[in-house]
Amino acid sequence: MKNAFYAQSGGVTAVINASACGVIETARKHKGKIGKVYAGRNGIIGALTEDLIDTSKESAKAIAALRHTPSGAFGSCRYKLKGIEEHRAQYERLIEVFKAHNIGYFFYNGGGDSADTCLKVSQLSESMGYPIVAVHVPKTVDNDLPITDNCPGFGSVAKYIAVSTLEATFDVASMAKTSTKVFVLEVMGRHAGWIAAAGGMAATKDMDLPILILFPEIAFDQKKFLSRVEAMVKKHGYCTVVVSEGVKGADGKFLSDQGLRDAFGHAQLGGVAPVIASIVKENLGLKYHWGVADYLQRAARHIASKSDVAQAYATGKAAVELALKGRNSVMPAIKRVSDKPYKWTIEVAELKNVANKEKFMPRDFITKDGFGITEKCRKYLAPLIQGEDYPPYKNGLPQYVRLKNVGVKKKLKQFKI
Numbered sequence: 181m182k183n184a185f186y187a188q189s190g191g192v193t194a195v196i197n198a199s200a201c202g203v204i205e206t207a208r209k210h211k212g213k214i215g216k217v218y219a220g221r222n223g224i225i226g227a228l229t230e231d232l233i234d235t236s237k238e239s240a241k242a243i244a245a246l247r248h249t250p251s252g253a254f255g256s257c258r259y260k261l262k263g264i265e266e267h268r269a270q271y272e273r274l275i276e277v278f279k280a281h282n283i284g285y286f287f288y289n290g291g292g293d294s295a296d297t298c299l300k301v302s303q304l305s306e307s308m309g310y311p312i313v314a315v316h317v318p319k320t321v322d323n324d325l326p327i328t329d330n331c332p333g334f335g336s337v338a339k340y341i342a343v344s345t346l347e348a349t350f351d352v353a354s355m356a357k358t359s360t361k362v363f364v365l366e367v368m369g370r371h372a373g374w375i376a377a378a379g380g381m382a383a384t385k386d387m388d389l390p391i392l393i394l395f396p397e398i399a400f401d402q403k404k405f406l407s408r409v410e411a412m413v414k415k416h417g418y419c420t421v422v423v424s425e426g427v428k429g430a431d432g433k434f435l436s437d438q439g440l441r442d443a444f445g446h447a448q449l450g451g452v453a454p455v456i457a458s459i460v461k462e463n464l465g466l467k468y469h470w471g472v473a474d475y476l477q478r479a480a481r482h483i484a485s486k487s488d489v490a491q492a493y494a495t496g497k498a499a500v501e502l503a504l505k506g507r508n509s510v511m512p513a514i515k516r517v518s519d520k521p522y523k524w525t526i527e528v529a530e531l532k533n534v535a536n537k538e539k540f541m542p543r544d545f546i547t548k549d550g551f552g553i554t555e556k557c558r559k560y561l562a563p564l565i566q567g568e569d570y571p572p573y574k575n576g577l578p579q580y581v582r583l584k585n586v587g588v589k590k591k592l593k594q595f596k597i
Contacts, residue, residue, distance in 0.1 A: 182284025187220035189290030192252040193333030194481040195492035201246040202496025223257035232588040245581035248571035250481035280591045291320035296535035302509045315499040316511040323374035324538045327529040328513035335488030335564035338378035340480040346382035349420045356418035364470040366453035369424035379422030380553035390419040396426035398550040486567025498526045522563035
């Protein structure tokens with residue numbers, strides 16, 4: 181009987197721990213087929229350094245509490261394993277660690293880069309004569325994984341941004357007569373504008389709010405932008421601008437590119453809100469405020485989407501069930517069955533069709549002028565932010581769990597990464 185390895189990768193979400201809960205609880209229900217579930221401390225780095233966590237040391241109550249706890253309970257990392265030919269030693273180290281701890285199942289909870297790692301581990305393990313059943317558990321607030329209708333983690337960040345945009349717009353409306361007339365909210369989204377689009381949900385047919393969205397998919401046109409801001413302020417007295425961190429100019433360069441790179445080699449973005457605010461100030465002379473949602477948007481478990489929590493748990497559960505069926509190099513994906521009532525199911529996606537691919541906002545989800553969302557987009561987003569799944573509260577604060585994270589005794593020599 182083989183043990184299982186689970187790790188969290190990349191930026192965490194409000195519901196990634198719900199997926200962890202799904203994996204661990206489901207594995208515990210199949211004790212005759214899966215031994216222990218080891219978690220990587222700080223993601224895949226935990227496997228490379230043989231820094232494993234024994235989740236069997238946690239009570240059933242503690243594991244169940246992961247379902248309503250944000251962030252990554254075992255620690256995550258931004259560390260991408262490169263090509264097998266280039267860094268074969270790292271992949272061989274993974275297999276060595278798995279072999280030493282009798283691990284036959286690999287569950288990697290993350291986005292596109294972790295899907296790629298999962299696929300490579302599966303391929304190499306076969307060639308090395310130590311088969312690993314590798315299943316990717318989808319997660320990303322950016323909602324940019326292909327095949328799956330949506331990504332666990334996105335629904336909750338979308339709900340947070342929709343609510344924050346609504347509340348901030350009410351705020352600026354109350355101050356517009358004598359003070360702030362433009363509020364700029366910066367949200368995550370390097371190449372895809374899904375999160376920014378959620379800000380548009382704050383405005384409805386029953387409540388016409390002046391909200392303007394800047395998408396990564398639409399090149400920023402300063403003249404056109406300023407004209408729209410001016411028109412909104414003239415009509416309403418104020419406006420809110422929701423801007424994705426990945427907005428680019430006509431030259432294809434990020435407006436907020438600081439010239440830095442993260443561990444994955446991606447441009448280190450941040451700070452587009454003050455750039456947009458200064459453009460408004462310098463050209464229109466309007467008083468502004470700006471804010472950056474940053475970690476708040478992806479950590480906000482207190483206002484998580486009920487459908488998102490359910491899907492995060494379901495994909496974790498499905499990952500184990502697929503592994504037990506011998507399905508390898510796959511990912512449980514969400515398939516939308518209907519919008520009203522909202523129904524969905526889990527299907528299986530091959531990792532070769534997921535790894536290193538991004539899903540962008542369809543052009544027909546963005547209005548012709550490039551500053552808003554269409555009814556088709558609203559129809560897509562609406563079910564994903566539906567429902568509340570509040571964590572338990574005590575003394576006015578959410579009660580989140582902190583695991584003991586007891587380490588497993590090392591058996592191998594130290595490995596330098």
